[in-house]
Amino acid sequence: MEPQQPWDDSVAFSLVRLGAVAHRRYAELLSDLGLRPRQVGVLEQLRAGPMSQLELATTLGVTPSVVVDMVDELERLEAVRRVRDTVDRRRSNLELTDRGRELGRSTREVAAGLDEELLAGIDPDHARTLRAVLRRMLPPRGLRQEA
Amino acid sequence: MEPQQPWDDSVAFSLVRLGAVAHRRYAELLSDLGLRPRQVGVLEQLRAGPMSQLELATTLGVTPSVVVDMVDELERLEAVRRVRDTVDRRRSNLELTDRGRELGRSTREVAAGLDEELLAGIDPDHARTLRAVLRRMLPPRGLRQEA
DNA sequence: TCCCTATCGTTCGGATGCCGAACGATGCCG
DNA sequence: CGGCATCGTTCGGCATCCGAACGATAGGGA
Numbered sequence: 001m002e003p004q005q006p007w008d009d010s011v012a013f014s015l016v017r018l019g020a021v022a023h024r025r026y027a028e029l030l031s032d033l034g035l036r037p038r039q040v041g042v043l044e045q046l047r048a049g050p051m052s053q054l055e056l057a058t059t060l061g062v063t064p065s066v067v068v069d070m071v072d073e074l075e076r077l078e079a080v081r082r083v084r085d086t087v088d089r090r091r092s093n094l095e096l097t098d099r100g101r102e103l104g105r106s107t108r109e110v111a112a113g114l115d116e117e118l119l120a121g122i123d124p125d126h127a128r129t130l131r132a133v134l135r136r137m138l139p140p141r142g143l144r145q146e147a
Numbered sequence: 148m149e150p151q152q153p154w155d156d157s158v159a160f161s162l163v164r165l166g167a168v169a170h171r172r173y174a175e176l177l178s179d180l181g182l183r184p185r186q187v188g189v190l191e192q193l194r195a196g197p198m199s200q201l202e203l204a205t206t207l208g209v210t211p212s213v214v215v216d217m218v219d220e221l222e223r224l225e226a227v228r229r230v231r232d233t234v235d236r237r238r239s240n241l242e243l244t245d246r247g248r249e250l251g252r253s254t255r256e257v258a259a260g261l262d263e264e265l266l267a268g269i270d271p272d273h274a275r276t277l278r279a280v281l282r283r284m285l286p287p288r289g290l291r292q293e294a
Numbered sequence: 295t296c297c298c299t300a301t302c303g304t305t306c307g308g309a310t311g312c313c314g315a316a317c318g319a320t321g322c323c324g
Numbered sequence: 325c326g327g328c329a330t331c332g333t334t335c336g337g338c339a340t341c342c343g344a345a346c347g348a349t350a351g352g353g354a
Contacts, residue, residue, distance in 0.1 A: 130281075
């Protein structure tokens with residue numbers, strides 16, 4: 001029975017704490033653009049092309065009802081458009097507008113700036129390792145295996 | 148104008164995402180003990196000795212009303228005791244019970260297990276670097292500078 | 295001694311973010 | 325045509341946090 005490390009020393013703790021810090025800070029920076037963190041996922045996903053709301057929901061790992069709210073706000077900002085699918089009129093294909101693409105660019109600048117904030121005073125070699133390791137630890141996007 | 152990295156490639160994104168993942172998983176593991184993640188902070192802080200609820204609030208970075216709920220549940224689990232300060236009867240000094248110390252040990256085991264889960268397949272050298280870098284990035288506990 | 299004010303814990307209402315059930319509109323297939 | 329599935333939407337609920345207000349208690353000055 002070795003001496004136990006306090007919870008503070010666990011990687012899990014650091015991730016939970018830093019995740020919360022990064023989220024709060026990101027939300028703060030995004031508010032200048034009139035965006036919330038969760039909208040960024042929408043803008044990112046739509047870069048590859050139009051997508052139905054249900055596809056978006058599964059990709060982002062949220063329920064369809066959450067997508068409704070996210071898209072409502074983005075439509076109010078004229079960043080995305082809901083376009084009824086002509087062949088299956090139940091589907092709304094979401095399209096990025098020019099404004100949406102511009103907002104997307106801004107969010108990526110914000111993210112880059114936040115990375116600089118977070119990595120200030122971190123050895124560049126370590127920062128590279130960090131980036132790589134975090135990517136490896138991240139479960140593949142959009143796969144929500146429930147119990 | 149260099150090509151912008153998508154949000155997915157930012158350290159901030161990885162931290163937010165992994166933080167959420169770790170939090171969910173930690174909550175899941177803790178539920179076997181009848182605990183929530185936020186209670187663990189209380190158990191950890193009280194290891195050093197008794198503490199008033201207000202001290203705990205500032206240390207954990209939450210409002211006093213949140214502490215009330217956290218302590219209510221921990222008292223129901225008989226993990227902590229509220230002891231009226233005899234010299235200043237407004238204060239409740241929170242004390243860890245034996246059951247509380249035992250629960251604390253269990254939570255540290257859970258955290259260690261979660262770390263193993265999260266670091267599975269990660270090079271041990273990289274894992275060490277990760278731990279060190281995350282600790283450095285973490286802002287000092289209990290310092291909530293508001294605007 | 296007696297107020298006046300500050301502090302501690304508590305209660306309550308509100309904001310936020312997410313889920314799940316139910317429902318209308320629409321599509322599909324026998 | 326009729327029954328069933330699917331998409332988007334609405335609604336209520338749950339969890340977590342905050343901030344305002346309040347009672348109990350403390351402390352200092354007239």
